Amino acid sequence: MDELNDIFFSCKKDMEKILKQLKEEIHRIRLGSKSVASILEKIKIKCYGSTFLLIEVANITIVDNMNITIHPWDRSTLTYIDKAIIDANLGFMPTNKGESIHIHLPIITEEGRKNLMKKIKLQTEHAKILIRNVRKKNNQHIRKLKTSEDFSKAGENRIQKITSKYIQEIEDLFLYKEKEILRI
Structure with missing residues (x-):
């Protein structure tokens, strides 16, 4: 059970690092x-x-x-x-x-705003891929543990809940930045 908790902790830590890096990259995209x-x-x-x-x-x-x-x-x-x-x-x-x-600072045109949104969309999609890779890696660790199938399934379900939470945070961040950038 301790091994499973270590996997959950490691998963959250890795996903948190990805989210933090995305926030820093998106924050660098300037408006004012x-x-x-x-x-x-x-x-x-x-x-x-x-x-x-x-x-x-x-x-x-x-x-x-x-x-x-x-x-x-x-x-x-x-x-x-x-x-x-x-x-x-x-x-x-x-x-x-x-x-x-x-x-x-130059005034950002509508076309410039759309280009910024494309850039942010690419960054968020890349972050989602990284999050899913962390999920895959941790699910593989769970499967390697010598536990019952029910235990493994419960662990994978918990990893999926953690993944869904971070994917949602990335989506929320994207929507917030989109609203900020497209507001005239």
Whole structure:
């Protein structure tokens, strides 16, 4: 029975990791300055012979929904910050103003929104496939256990319930993001 509980725990842990990764990927898909600012905070800047997060070397100011300004604490880091933002390939170009960096976010057209939705749909479908692979792997582990057939079936049913829960969470995440992106 302990082996079965270990399998359930491992299954939940693996599926939770897949869901968390999907949430991070979908969160990176931006719509406005608030979501971009949270992505910018995590960009790694190479300066002073080490690597720092952008939030550790500069202030990030949201001017309005389409504009962000970055004020480094040390002007000598400005070019490093500029380069790191360009290298992050976030879909916009920073403008170096000498004392700060300005980012103007382009307006997303209807076609652009639809392309974002296609990208998100692919990511969610991929996550569902990964979840199902975890289910398959754990069902195989259950079958390898030396237990009765009823015990194995009960274990597989529980794995299926866990799988269904995570698939539903992925669907809910997709629908939430779809509503957010397609809202004009």
